[in-house]
Amino acid sequence: MKLNYGQEPNGMYKLNKTDFDDIALSLLREHLATVVESPREVDINHLIKDCLYLDVYSKHLSADKSVLGLVAFEDTTIPCYDLHYNPISVDIVAGNIVVDLSLSGQRQLPRRRFTLAHELSHWVLHRSYHSPTNQVFALKKVDYLPCGDADIAIKKKTLKTDSDKEEWQANSLAAAILMPKFAFLKCAHQEIRRQYGAYTSSIIDKDDPERYRSTVENIAGVFNVSFQATEIRLDQFDLII
């Protein structure tokens, strides 16, 4: 998909928070239109593999689980570990997404899904200037971008470096893909009204922690995303005060 947004001299797209919804909705309308209006789990594997023709692999990416995922911008070789944590090298090609094996298993599914959407977002937003074959922009040329826990949890207020900004952009687009704007708002308003009454439009965590928790959990369950990702999305739409 072609992005028509201004770019910094280093290549990074200048994006504000509504742009992420526009990009996500355009991607979803083209490939997974049923999730745009109707609150449900976005099949991120289907979107990545069957719609965008990117491959996904699972490997031990680090010995200490500090790297959760990566995406390749060029054909390259990555260092990783075999099942016994012996160092190995694996050849991957441009567009391959690799997620850490620690994210396997049912309990890790929301984190794995967010990591997949985050890596897909790097591919959509950042490959045009990171790729070593592109010499137009100044940002560092890399064959692949590894992402750790801190990158995937980064908050807007902590953006100091180009890398922080890229991670924040990838997280913002990942959230907009997994919790599409219209479906999310429909679900959130319904759940808030159900829990707090017809005249409540936003919620406060301090007043009634149990009810707050159950509201966020129920919304998170509909989209199969984490509690934290749901809170961030609710906050983006001013549904938490």
Ligand SMILES: [Zn+2]
């Ligand atoms: Zn990242």
